[in-house]
Amino acid sequence: MLCFCLQPHAREKQRPTAEPKPDGPREVRLWDGTDVRASSVTLTPFLAASDRPTTAVIVCPGGSYCWHALKTEGTDVARWLQANGISAFVLKYRVQGIVPYITHSRLLFRGHQHPDMLHDLLQAIRFLREHAADYGINPQQLGVMGFSAGGHLALCTMDNARWTMDKDASPTFIAAIYPVVSMSHPDSHKRSRRALLGEYGKHSRAMRDSLSLEKHVAKDCPPVFLVNCKDDPIVRYHNSELLDSALSAQGIKHRYIQYRTGGHGFGASETKGTAECRAWKKAFLSWLQEIKESTSDKRHVSSQVTWHVR
Numbered sequence: 001m002l003c004f005c006l007q008p009h010a011r012e013k014q015r016p017t018a019e020p021k022p023d024g025p026r027e028v029r030l031w032d033g034t035d036v037r038a039s040s041v042t043l044t045p046f047l048a049a050s051d052r053p054t055t056a057v058i059v060c061p062g063g064s065y066c067w068h069a070l071k072t073e074g075t076d077v078a079r080w081l082q083a084n085g086i087s088a089f090v091l092k093y094r095v096q097g098i099v100p101y102i103t104h105s106r107l108l109f110r111g112h113q114h115p116d117m118l119h120d121l122l123q124a125i126r127f128l129r130e131h132a133a134d135y136g137i138n139p140q141q142l143g144v145m146g147f148s149a150g151g152h153l154a155l156c157t158m159d160n161a162r163w164t165m166d167k168d169a170s171p172t173f174i175a176a177i178y179p180v181v182s183m184s185h186p187d188s189h190k191r192s193r194r195a196l197l198g199e200y201g202k203h204s205r206a207m208r209d210s211l212s213l214e215k216h217v218a219k220d221c222p223p224v225f226l227v228n229c230k231d232d233p234i235v236r237y238h239n240s241e242l243l244d245s246a247l248s249a250q251g252i253k254h255r256y257i258q259y260r261t262g263g264h265g266f267g268a269s270e271t272k273g274t275a276e277c278r279a280w281k282k283a284f285l286s287w288l289q290e291i292k293e294s295t296s297d298k299r300h301v302s303s304q305v306t307w308h309v310r
Contacts (some may be wrong), residue, residue, distance in 0.1 A: 046081070059088055060093065065191075086302045101191075171222055186213045268281060
């Protein structure tokens with residue numbers, strides 16, 4: 001097994017830099033004040049109105065690890081969560097970029113690749129735990145939600161001990177919507193694999209296996225909400241089925257919903273996809289409430305629930 005140990009940066013160096021936007025919230029440059037040169041990595045808050053600490057979700061847009069589907073799978077999702085009393089934070093993590101994708105420039109220059117993206121997500125989790133009071137969020141109810149390749153990124157935190165010893169970098173729950181899961185299965189999403197692993201790493205069996213997440217479900221994995229569609233033309237539905245089987249084998253508390261129709265890339269839209277797949281939002285809010293209740297009164301939600309919507 002190939003492991004990368006991501007060491008947390010010194011706490012005293014974690015200083016947010018907020019830039020006011022005339023038509024929106026203030027974004028935080030997560031790596032300002034550290035020795036990591038990644039000024040493009042930002043976290044943008046969409047805070048829910050509440051007189052008590054709220055549940056919070058870090059939103060990871062998809063885009064094949066090449067770009068960000070920032071509106072449909074980022075800000076639109078955040079506003080939907082915010083409207084439902086959940087504070088959301090859109091993470092703009094490092095990606096390969098369109099020019100390196102077209103030119104294959106990473107044959108000569110490293111560019112952005114694993115573990116950069118994961119580094120960014122773990123930093124976001126640590127930052128929000130440390131600044132929970134500033135944002136009015138409950139640090140014990142901090143989850144991660146990802147779409148497509150962003151779903152793969154979110155799911156990397158299922159086994160955080162492989163990456164970091166910092167327990168503050170582990171989410172309370174994970175939601176993965178039509179996620180990329182495997183890097184070694186025949187149905188792997190090849191564009192995401194190349195972007196994540198690099199021009200050379202994509203050929204490494206050890207690297208592929210290390211980031212095939214169906215092979216790395218920890219026994220202490222947080223609860224997982226998983227959704228995909230059988231007719232997805234971009235990320236084959238077998239990806240989520242592999243993960244569902246792995247979660248079940250480990251007895252991990254999770255809910256898997258496979259819709260018959262909906263395709264890919266619908267995010268939190270009220271028009272994209274189908275009426276069938278758009279039901280995921282209501283299902284997620286119901287599941288999250290169950291998770292919160294089970295945490296507060298020590299009850300257990302049914303550990304494994306798989307729905308195939310026909």
